[in-house]
Amino acid sequence: xxxxxxxxxxxxxxxxxxxxxxxxxxxxxxxxxxxxxxxxxxxxxxxxxxxxxxxxxxxxxxxxxxxxx
Numbered sequence: 001x002x003x004x005x006x007x008x009x010x011x012x013x014x015x016x017x018x019x020x021x022x023x024x025x026x027x028x029x030x031x032x033x034x035x036x037x038x039x040x041x042x043x044x045x046x047x048x049x050x051x052x053x054x055x056x057x058x059x060x061x062x063x064x065x066x067x068x069x
Contacts, residue, residue: 001022002021002022003024003026004023004024004025004026005025005027005042006025006026006027006028008029008030009031010031013027015048016045016047017047017048017049017050017051017053017054018047018048018049019050019051025044025045026043026044026045027042027045028043029043
């Protein structure tokens, strides 16, 4: 299993989608860390599986990026 750690500062994580290998996704929100002080935790994020779960606009941009590789 792959662990993916997403660090966020000054932004909002909308959704995380994993396509392919099984993965766990953790979100570390540095803004929350600053608000809570030392010891803030890294949260396990609910993760969508597969491109079919993506919004149509997101899926189109993902497919465009994959084709450009």
